[in-house]
Amino acid sequence: MTEAAGYRVWALPGIPEVSPGDDLVALVAEAAGGGGLVDGDVLVVTSKIVSKAEGRVLRADDREAAIEAESVRLVARRGPARIVESRHGFVMAAAGVDASNTPKGTVLLLPEDPDASARRLREGLREALGVDVGVVVTDTFGRPWREGQTDVAVGAAGVQVLEDLRGGADTHGNPLGVTVTAVGDELAAAGELVKGKANGLPVAVVRGLGRHVGGEEEGSARQLVREAADDMFRLGTSEAVREAVAMRRTVREFDGREVDPGSVRRAVDAAVTAPAPHHTTPWRFVLLETAETRTLLLDAMQEAWIADLRADGKSEESIARRVRRGDVLRNAPYLVVPCLVAEGAHDYPDARRSAAEREMFTVAVGAGIQNFLVALAAEQLGSAWVSSTMFCRDVVREVLRLPAEWDPMGAVAVGRPAGEPRPRPPRDGGEFTVVR
CATH class of the missing domain: 3.40.109.10 (NADH Oxidase)
Structure with a gap:
């Protein structure tokens, strides 16, 4: 009998408020405890705690100036709201500059290099706990044509962020010609369901999807960014x-x-x-x-x-x-x-x-x-x-x-x-x- 497909996802408790200079590997390893993580797990980590640990906290009375500095291209504007291309290549609201979950008078910027941040966390946990896990660093995006927001991958390490099914066939034998699954974003969204926006739970663990984990070359959130030449909806x-x-x-x-x-x-x-x-x-x-x-x-x-x-x-x-x-x-x-x-x-x-x-x-x-x-x-x-x-x-x-x-x-x-x-x-x- 074929084993039923499935996975588990839960928030990792016990991570305190993160401050600039904190050792994020040590905080996550302590919260996971002995045996709390196993090979093939995926850690889904809110970018806010990565930014805080890396000192990406900016004192700014004017959030607009910070958005301007983090943007390379205006995509759309409606009143004060701006969709921009960040210097990371992400098309998102306000270049990811966030004034929530940070002291008044400050804003949080996205990590300097979210993929590198994910790699450091993955390597540090391997050294500290002896486990081979994947890491997805997430942020919240709105989406064209759809109401509401969801978390997506802005950084990744050790995770197959895209699963290319082209060339295969569906259950009826029909060829799959365009199907490329955004695994990194799906993992990010799954983690957000248990982390929440204001629950003080910035890290989730996804278990049961080890087939997407492993390999030193696997995983970069840059793979999820559509090239300009292929973007039919590049502008507002x-x-x-x-x-x-x-x-x-x-x-x-x-x-x-x-x-x-x-x-x-x-x-x-x-x-x-x-x-x-x-x-x-x-x-x-x-x-x-x-x-x-x-x-x-x-x-x-x-x-x-x-x-x-x-x-x-x-x-x-x-x-x-x-x-x-x-x-x-x-x-x-x-x-x-x-x-x-x-x-x-x-x-x-x-x-x-x-x-x-x-x-x-x-x-x-x-x-x-x-x-x-x-x-x-x-x-x-x-x-x-x-x-x-x-x-x-x-x-x-x-x-x-x-x-x-x-x-x-x-x-x-x-x-x-x-x-x-x-x-x-x-x-x-x-x-x-x-x-x-």
Whole structure:
């Protein structure tokens, strides 16, 4: 008969209030007593007592300043509440800076290196008690999409923190393609159920899961931190918008990979939410998805451009140089021609108001194109908005078979950037602001 699966978890009593400089190994070993720990046990230790023992207590009248110092990136903000990336790489509230369970006027910081703290505790207990245990150092996190908080692993030693089941099969024989179990976090949560937040029981013991314990190389809470490239929810809403705006750069070199048409269509969906006069919809986006159409248009535009340059008296050498600079459209794997359609524009008897009416529609199309460029950036696509179609509108309309009332407003080259953009010099909005 197969033995029933199970484990036990209990809080370890007898650990006193911890102060800076205390020997945490000695305190835990004394509380465990003789035979209190056996090989394969997992100690689940609240990070607060680790921080206190390591002197990570900071006198701070201003907790906000401590949060700022421990943060490397703002993820989301709502009022005074901040979700940040700590310098450890954890995405969490307030960078783990805690003002609870510490004297007034002080705050607790996370351990300098929680994995190293877990290793020291594990090695010390092996020397003191002769047992091989795993150690998980925990802190409390909120979670996206879920109410409430739970403890997770911020440090680990001697514990398999991730169990990769990919390549196996379930009980019905279905292949497991994405299943990687966060064992470290599950152990942390199990320990918290018996430790509690205010019970004065900072250490729990989990017994019966020895298959996850052992090995000098096993266990690091860093393994539980998702890489930025794989994080689909890296930013809060307002921060995501700001990040996408910052990502929107003029890209003139593309790596040649094809562009997913669905990404461009999603960007168009964002574009047409821009404000427009008189409840109109003055935007049209012509998507050039075939190389044949792109070449046909660009060849015709180039002929018109060369004719204009010759009429301006430019030399053939100068013309050739200028044409080469226009290669950004030819090198792009995807082109979009935004157009202005002034349906619904008001008629005025005088030129002044007629010109203003036209400008209103032009501004609306510009807002739509900016939405489009930002949305492309959010899709991880580079773009360059080039004005050239505005100089040969008749040619563009003829080649693309567009109605006479559609006014091409440039062309947008779209593709995967060939490299990282150059650093953008900072701009202070105050330099462009006038207050009256």
